[in-house]
Amino acid sequence: MGLELAKIRREYTFGNKLDISNTESDPFVQFELWLNEAIQIKELEPTAMIVATVSPDGHPSTRTVLLKGLENGEFLFYTNYESRKGKQLAENPYISLSFVWHKLERQIHIEGRAEKCPPEVSDQYFMTRPYRSRIGAIISPQSRVIENRMQIMRAFAKEAFKSAGREIKRPDHWGGFAVTPTRFEFWQGRESRLHDRILYLKGEDGKWQKERLAP
Numbered sequence: 474m475g476l477e478l479a480k481i482r483r484e485y486t487f488g489n490k491l492d493i494s495n496t497e498s499d500p501f502v503q504f505e506l507w508l509n510e511a512i513q514i515k516e517l518e519p520t521a522m523i524v525a526t527v528s529p530d531g532h533p534s535t536r537t538v539l540l541k542g543l544e545n546g547e548f549l550f551y552t553n554y555e556s557r558k559g560k561q562l563a564e565n566p567y568i569s570l571s572f573v574w575h576k577l578e579r580q581i582h583i584e585g586r587a588e589k590c591p592p593e594v595s596d597q598y599f600m601t602r603p604y605r606s607r608i609g610a611i612i613s614p615q616s617r618v619i620e621n622r623m624q625i626m627r628a629f630a631k632e633a634f635k636s637a638g639r640e641i642k643r644p645d646h647w648g649g650f651a652v653t654p655t656r657f658e659f660w661q662g663r664e665s666r667l668h669d670r671i672l673y674l675k676g677e678d679g680k681w682q683k684e685r686l687a688p
């Protein structure tokens with residue numbers, strides 16, 4: 474490749490510091506603090522997270538989705554249950570979520586288990602989506618091979634015509650996943666690549682323990 478990638482290098486000098494003593498005892502509270510700062514500093518997609526799933530034969534895959542809720546200790550996102558990720562989660566519920574906020578030189582990695590949200594939770598969120606996004610969710614066989622873009626545009630137009638003037642209900646193949654974390658890692662970039670990393674692990678007693686990890 475003609476690009477001199479090895480020369481692309483930036484020091485992480487934003488100035489934030491992370492320590493066992495200046496982090497919250499509850500990782501959800503710490504997460505909300507950081508997410509709020511990412512929103513305040515106007516990260517482009519502060520709620521975007523990389524979601525990793527694993528196939529039944531142990532092959533990992535990743536993609537970006539948007540965090541749409543953080544309630545009762547669960548991270549919520551919405552997708553097509555028949556998509557590649559949806560099928561993998563049906564077979565293997567273990568999941569990891571990664572947030573990267575470049576302006577703040579921060580990342581958070583979360584690991585846990587995902588399960589489908591109750592239908593009424595998905596229904597409620599679906600109704601808040603713009604009209605065109607609802608139609609899209611109904612007609613797109615997410616992750617499947619299609620002939621061309623025209624195929625999807627035709628399906629969209631057909632569904633929009635069919636549902637004109639009617640309530641557009643959530644299809645069964647689309648809904649939320651709720652992720653219950655067992656591990657959080659908060660990472661703060663520091664100078665000379667001596668970054669701060671604070672790990673939260675859930676103990677047998679249900680309490681969160683904090684440790685510092687080497688950069």
Ligand SMILES: Cc1cc2nc3c(=O)[nH]c(=O)nc-3n(C[C@H](O)[C@H](O)[C@H](O)COP(=O)(O)O)c2cc1C
Nearest residue numbers: 518521536537538539551552553556557558559616
């Ligand atoms: C910023 C961003 C946000 C996205 N948000 C979602 C989302 O909330 N839900 C979703 O199903 N796909 C979302 N996508 C598309 C996914 O990355 C992915 O292409 C799609 O879900 C199919 O993934 P799969 O084939 O691995 O199941 C988003 C993509 C980007 C770049």
